[in-house]
Amino acid sequence: MTHLPLLLALQDAAPSVVPADTAWMLVSTALVLLMTPALAFFYGGLVRSKNSLNTMMMSFAALGAVGVVWALLAYSLAFAEGNAWIGGTTNALLAGVGTEAKGTIPHVLFMAYQGTFAIITAALISGAVVERMRFGPYLAFIVLWTLFVYAPVAHWVWGGGWLMTKGVLDFAGGTVVHINAGVSALVAAVMLGNRKDYSRQAILPHNVPFVLLGAGLLWFGWFGFNGGSALAANELAAVAFTNTFLAPMATLVVWVLLDYFRTGRATAVGGATGIVIGLVAITPAAGFISPISALLLGAIAAFPSYFIIVWRSRTRLDDSLDVFAGHGIGGITGALLTGVFAAKAWNPAGNDGLLAGNPGQLATQALGVVSSIVYAALGTFVILKLLGLVTALRAAPRAEGLGMDVTQHGEEAYSNGEGSILVMPDATTVGAPVRALTPQTAAR
């Protein structure tokens, strides 16, 4: 993505679709789309069973709501030609998005690929507001957020906006995806307030195997996220892929060791978290640094997030699933370390970082970090404030106590059907055979 100018230059010379690139990007798009259901499992396992469906639905719903708004308008605001701040409306309703080459892949495919990023970014925020935010307002929030926060920031960094012009390096979305979502999550958590049980009783993950499953699938999908961000099946994709392979390994090792030294035990939830934070941190750097630097970056990235999670859980701040510590801090660490480890030797379209004798890149990275923090915080604040004027953002304490699955969706994740009576649409069919299905009621 970041070498889009180069690609556009190539396009001017000979606009043509390259089959090999198209094949890899088709696969990458599917891989990144899978990350959102993976996130549903990661988040769903971390909450209490009475809120597990609601939490998973918050991710799944983004596949629908954000995906549609992306196609209708947000894609155009992010990637159509516009000014330094926001794209135009030339591609609204997918106008002019056809099979013509965008870089070396069909334009429709480029739109779909970018859409998968918008979807998961919005879904990431949900981790900060789980177990208490009403589902309707949440849907309205992610739609507005995609239009007014995600699309502009994506335009700044990837769509030819001002941060791209300044030379900020963000290979696959450290700034656009992770800092953006992490900071928005922090603001949303503060604005919604704590869960009523928070710091009054232990709120434990209801299914740790789900957390591990989610982390594994996220890693798998992330090869499309970072490897696909080369937008071609080439050497750069291989570098990004390999870095995505290595960095989380180092983070996992360091995370487990930190767990050992602090508590004497390596935890599964910790391991899964470590993997995700390694993936977050390598995201902005994946196509700009050497594989050995990726190992280092992954190892370093474990520290700030680890200790902020430990600290956060002792505070009154209920960022329920640590979206800020994971994605915000992980993204900031990755974005800054990109400015340290970047090397033109590995990507001529990138730039040299601090270690390659260009300390200025670190300052440029810091500019990208600060501006996305400020904008994401402001944008999220305004959207939630306005939504809060129209409707209640939170479920009532009673509904929160009963659980969001039953109160928001009328379903339970783990129901054995005891005490349930089948309601037939046709009243005449309700009778003995139905009652026989439920011994408890038949016995009355």
Place this chain on the structure above:
Amino acid sequence: MKLIVAIIRPERLNEVLEALYRAEVRGLTVSRVLGHGGETDRVETYRGTTVKMELQEKVRIEIGVSEPFVDVTVKAILGSARTGEVGDGKVFVLGVNQVHRIRTGERDEQAVTPAELLEA
């Protein structure tokens, strides 16, 4: 001594435990049960299948207490388990023939008095 059995809403369990703790009631048993207290049925839908959940999840708390603690315990539960809507539950106070503390073999009033109060 009395056996106090309370059926409460699961979402009030934390408040009730806290109230009992503040009332210095120690030693209790909690179990998850299914029951119906005349509240409105909850309707759930799974694709085309709509079901009424007649039995609601409830929590049963059992506490063996000495005479001076009976009122204190009941008051603590009433105050903390109440939401004001149908289905808040019941508190039963039952007479008990004998109580034995397994660890020491103490009987009756002594067996339901917390160890630290006996020493004092």
